[in-house]
Amino acid sequence: MSRGRKGHQAEANAYVPLPVRDGVAPSYLWLTETRAGGMLRFLSERYPDVASSSWAARLERGEIVDAKGAPLRADSPVRQGMRIWYYRELEQPETPIPFQERVLFMDEHLLVADKPHFLPTIPTGRFLKETLLVRLKRAHDLPHLVPIHRLDRETAGVVIFSHNPDTRGAYQSMFQKRVVSKTYEALAGVIEGREFPFTYRSRMRDGLDQFFISEEVEGEPNSETLIELLERRGQVARYRLHPHTGRKHQLRLHLAALGAPILNDAFYPVALPCKGDDFSAPLQLLARSISFPDPLTGETRSFASALALDWPPAA
Numbered sequence: 001m002s003r004g005r006k007g008h009q010a011e012a013n014a015y016v017p018l019p020v021r022d023g024v025a026p027s028y029l030w031l032t033e034t035r036a037g038g039m040l041r042f043l044s045e046r047y048p049d050v051a052s053s054s055w056a057a058r059l060e061r062g063e064i065v066d067a068k069g070a071p072l073r074a075d076s077p078v079r080q081g082m083r084i085w086y087y088r089e090l091e092q093p094e095t096p097i098p099f100q101e102r103v104l105f106m107d108e109h110l111l112v113a114d115k116p117h118f119l120p121t122i123p124t125g126r127f128l129k130e131t132l133l134v135r136l137k138r139a140h141d142l143p144h145l146v147p148i149h150r151l152d153r154e155t156a157g158v159v160i161f162s163h164n165p166d167t168r169g170a171y172q173s174m175f176q177k178r179v180v181s182k183t184y185e186a187l188a189g190v191i192e193g194r195e196f197p198f199t200y201r202s203r204m205r206d207g208l209d210q211f212f213i214s215e216e217v218e219g220e221p222n223s224e225t226l227i228e229l230l231e232r233r234g235q236v237a238r239y240r241l242h243p244h245t246g247r248k249h250q251l252r253l254h255l256a257a258l259g260a261p262i263l264n265d266a267f268y269p270v271a272l273p274c275k276g277d278d279f280s281a282p283l284q285l286l287a288r289s290i291s292f293p294d295p296l297t298g299e300t301r302s303f304a305s306a307l308a309l310d311w312p313p314a315a
Contacts (some may be wrong), residue, residue: 017069018085023138024128031082039064039084040074050091063087088123094130095277101132103140104158104303109296110171111136111145111161112303117282121150121159132159148172149180152249154266157184157287157305170295175246180292184241184251185230187284187309189260191237196229200254204247213267214249216257223247225254236263236312240288251285263312284309 018026035042040059044052058064062071064086072084099116106112113132120127123134137145142163148171151159162168174180201221207213226242237260241251249268255261256268263284266272275281286309291302 015067016085017065017067018063018087020137020143021087022129023134023136024087024123025137025143026085027088028083028085031078031080031084034080035078037078038075039072039078042078050089054089054091058086058089088128090126090128092126094126094128097130098279101135102306103136104306106140109162109164109167110148111140111142111163113159113161114305114307115151115156115159115287116307117156118153118279120153121147127153133161136161149175151287154283155285155287156282156307158290158303159287160290160303167296174292174295180290182243182287183289184243185286185288185309186239186241186251186255186262187236187311188239188255188262189237190232190235191227191229191239191255191258191260194227194258197226199224199226199244200258201225202254202257204250204253206248210271213271214247214253216253223250223254225251227254227258233311234314238309238311252283282310 016026020026029046031042040052040055043055043064044050047055055064056074059072059074064072064084066072067083067085097116097119099118101116101119102114104112104114113136115121115132119135120131121133123131128134129138133145133147137143144165145161145163146168148160148162148168151157160171162171201224202216203219203221204214204223205217207215222245224244226244228240228242230238230240232238239255243250252262252265252268256265261268264281265283266275286305286307289302289304291300293299294301
């Protein structure tokens with residue numbers, strides 16, 4: 001069966017034959033081989049978790065098109081090199097996420113948002129419209145909105161978006177050149193035996209047994225975090241974290257490795273069963289601020305979250 005190459009969001013500078021619909025950009029799929037049996041059979045086999053009747057209905061409505069925008073039919077041929085476009089839909093209704101994002105800043109190039117806990121940055125898995133990207137597209141009519149960087153669903157705080165394709169590359173290059181300064185805050189256990197501030201380094205890799213987490217291994221460090229102690233209340237402390245690298249779950253793993261896992265962390269030091277739509281215990285990690293020299297003007301830009309972490313009740 002053709003595996004294809006999938007695009008979860010339309011490319012900014014390429015021709016996109018379907019418009020943004022209710023804040024959701026069309027997805028596309030490159031076909032890597034010619035297949036017999038027609039488009040309906042191919043889609044049903046390619047995406048077995050989606051009912052064949054759903055694909056049939058979308059084809060009937062003309063919502064699946066080729067690279068030129070021509071609607072495809074159930075019996076349309078499947079040819080190597082084709083690119084087909086469609087709207088991603090969920091088989092089950094999304095659970096509304098009862099927390100609201102806030103726009104901190106917007107000009108003709110950027111939108112800076114304050115993301116609440118539990119809200120994914122972009123559509124993924126069982127989340128589509130209940131994501132920061134789609135919410136902002138719908139609320140501000142910004143069809144070209146794209147995140148310049150991302151936060152985990154569990155992490156709250158500052159996220160920068162570009163909505164001007166002409167200047168997007170300049171802002172994306174800031175992260176490639178590592179000229180962006182980011183600070184985080186976390187509530188976690190007390191780190192003993194250290195003088196603050198200090199820098200923690202380790203070698204990280206994707207988990208071998210659990211792909212969705214990271215793990216530390218022996219070898220040359222490829223992750224680095226500067227850790228400051230801001231205050232302590234009993235057995236809980238508030239830290240300011242400066243990640244000098246951007247590995248997946250770096251801050252969460254580093255604090256857990258130091259014996260001070262972040263409060264309510266369901267992944268570190270041990271991955272717990274999925275809590276589904278339980279919103280009662282947000283991860284106490286906040287992307288507090290971000291600053292950078294603006295690539296267009298040279299001036300320093302700084303943005304800070306207005307959110308706060310939740311100290312546990314005093315014993």
